[in-house]
Amino acid sequence: MSACASVVFAGGRSIAELETRKAEIEQELELLSRPSLRGGTGAIGFHSFPYSESENAFWLKVDLKETHRIHEVVLIPVLWRDMEEGFREDALPDELQVYAGTEDDPIGVLVAEYRTPVGRSPGITPIVLPVEETEASWVRIEGPRLSRRLFDNQYVFQMSEIAVFSGGVNVALRKPVTTSLKTARDPSGAWDISFLVDGITPYIMNSARGKQSVGYLGDFGATPELYLDMEEPQTITEIHLHAVEQSNTVPQAFIGDLGIPREFRIEGSETRDFENPVVLLYCHFSGISQMGPIMMWHIPPTQCRYVRIVTLESASSELAHGRETRIGFSEVELIADGVNVAEGKEVWTEPVMRSRRSPGALTDGHNYYGQILPTRAWLQELALRFDLETELAALRQELSRKYSRQEQLLFWMRWGLVVACFAVVFIVFYSRTLRIRHEARVRERIAANLHDELGANLHAIGMWSDIAQESVDAPDSLRESLQRIRGLTERTGASARLCSNMLEAEGVCEDLVDEMKREASRLLADIRYELKFEGEAAINRLSRRQRIDIFLFFKESLTNIIRHGQATGALIVLSVAKRDVTLTIADDGCGLSGGLPNSLQRRAKLMRAKAGVEHPEEGGTLVWLKLKAR
CATH class of the missing domain: 3.30.565.10 (Histidine kinase-like ATPase, C-terminal domain)
Structure with a gap:
């Protein structure tokens, strides 16, 4: 989990945009390493003396011995097996500050900060803290308070691993670490302040891509020397040994030191016969806590073409229950200028041993889970996977909410359509009824207009006709009556034409x-x-x-x-x-x-x-x- 990464809130996006982003994340996750966890026993990391109160400021300082240009700090939490929620981080501080400086600058400058995201689990993956390129010979991590431990609810500082990268190189690897905290005594040997920088993490490298390789493992009781030819001289600065895969059964078989000699020496030479060998690395494991899935060492830059691994002891392992030991690794990486120059190169044993597994697996660039990645890239992918999975969960939740809302809208739209259809039918029926009623009123009004207008006029014409008959002997009165009859007939004719709509008649009732x-x-x-x-x-x-x-x-x-x-x-x-x-x-x-x-x-x-x-x-x-x- 990157300290500066945050889940993009999806609430303002459309469903199409959310689906597109979801598909992009799912496609990207297919190409990222997966956080497969170790089994068995071994080194865990460091934890302080437990306190009853959280308000205890603290610091830890990693002495890099030399001045490096650092670019990134990676913190790996201690993991706890929760019986209900599965694996989770344990006692990870909710706030940390990272300072870096040189021997001439004991105070240093703040180069990174971490705060547990509000409302989000920190997760079980690495915490990647990007650092603007800074020259440093030491790195100090400070915190204002301790965190509660799940085991007994007491307050401690604990961490599995601290890595400081300069380019692709972990310059904190196996460097001295000091702290202001009181350290706790641990009879199991799984906790020690040196384990903070031993390069051993709670994870197995599972890049989720590339072919599977089962690694090389010799027969019991046989400890041949392993030889590698890099084809040309190389200046080696790091050695990485990948342990042979552990059994996937429950419980695991051959836990801890399967194939790893307790004491061995790695030598380099310019000639195939190792006439003048140079010791690249001498290693003596005092217990299984010093062994892990990936064991890494910095060595003084040494030029050589041939490298061999020589077992210095043949005694039975303390965990093998009297059975003879054997030698084997999943991969041997020889790092020159940040590149594994041993990959794909020739490997053989002396004496030549018959084994079900070929020595060529030592340099094929793959382990049991696929392709082997550079350490920094691997840890970054684990952190990125956590960020993407967190965003994916938020996207799925938002999509579920939007789909639920969409279904609700569709439900109401269906009911709205039913109501609209009913309303249309009702409106058509009601409009038809209104039209019929209107037509009836129009006919009724026309009939009334005909009766009231024409009837009265006809009656008046009749009345004036009677008056005219009575006025035969009175020419003036007769003339007036005939004029009135003439006016009434004209009015009646006009009324007959306009009785259907008297509102259109000009001059009527103005x-x-x-x-x-x-x-x-x-x-x-x-x-x-x-x-x-x-x-x-x-x-x-x-x-x-x-x-x-x-x-x-x-x-x-x-x-x-x-x-x-x-x-x-x-x-x-x-x-x-x-x-x-x-x-x-x-x-x-x-x-x-x-x-x-x-x-x-x-x-x-x-x-x-x-x-x-x-x-x-x-x-x-x-x-x-x-x-x-x-």
Whole structure:
């Protein structure tokens, strides 16, 4: 896990973008190393004396012996097997500062910081802290407080490994380490401050790519010398020995030192017969805690072409239960200028041994899990895998949330579609019903207009015809009657053309007061009448349809008076007050039998008004109409 890495929040991305990023991460993860963990027993790392309180500042200092240009610090946590959650980091400090300096600068400068991400597990992979290129002969790690240990809930500092890289070289490898903390005594031998820089990690190198190689392993009791030919002289600066793969059974067989001599020497020579050998490395393991999956040493730069590994002891291992030891490694790496110059080179044994496994596996560049990577690249891939897996988990969670929301939206869309279809059907049905009702009202209004307009005009024509007959001997009166008949016939013809929609008739009821006055003079020619208007200014502000409807109601009422009432006098009052319109038509005739005539009821219905008829005690008839002004 990189200290500066963070999971990109996915909430603002579309599903397509999230799916694309998810596919990219899954594809990248296929090419990254996997954090396969060691089994068996061995060195764990370093832990301090336990404290009951966390507030104990501390420091650890790695003396690099020489000045190097450092680029990266890698911290590897101690791992704990949780019975419920599986493997997890244990007592990793939640805050650390890394300082670096030279012998002339004992204080140093801050080159990196680490803080446990809020809401995120630190994970079991390495913590990679990039460092801007800095010259340093020492590196100091400081922390303001200790962390709780899972085993007993006490507060300690503990770490599995600290690596400081200059380019691809771990310059902290097997260097002296000092600390301000009190160290704890460990009878098991698995904890020691020197184990912080021994190069042995809790992981097995599993690059997840390349072919599988089972490594070389000799027969029991045979300890031949292993020879390598690099084909040309090389200046060797590092030696890496990869242990033969451990058994995958539970429990493991041959734990700890399988194939690794407890005492051996690695020599180099310019000639194949090793006439003048140079000792590159002498190693004596006092216990299995000094052995691990990958054992690394820095050596003084030495030029040679041939290298051999010579076993110096043949005694039985303390873990072999009396069985004779054997020699074998998964890979032998000889590093010159950061490159394994032994890869692919010739390997043989002396004496020549018959074995099921070929010595060529020692330099094929692969272990049991695939291709062997440079240490720094391998640790970086483990850290990157953790970051990507954390981001992938967040992406999957966000995609799940978005898909759930999408399904919910689809659910509501389906129901919305059902409701919309129902609404469309309802609207069509309702529109059809409204259309039918509207057509019925139109027909009813046309019928009413025909009855009220034409009927009254025809009755008036008949009345004036009678007057004309009576005025045969009075030319002036006859002429007036004939003129009125002529005017009524023209009006009737115009009304017949426009009765379907009187709103289109120009000049009709533009001035309701004048129209009512003229109509009263035509229809009540031989009846004494009085016409009153209250709120006359507001009358002509009524909508044109209301004015026409009021006029037709008024006209039909007058027709009823002259047709059925046998009246000699009439009083007509039209009043507009605030939002109410009232029309009353009173006469002194014989009255109406059976209540308000159907024609007036129909007209009132079209107006959405109230209408009625009353019979005063003094006689006659009173027709009234009330409606809201528009």
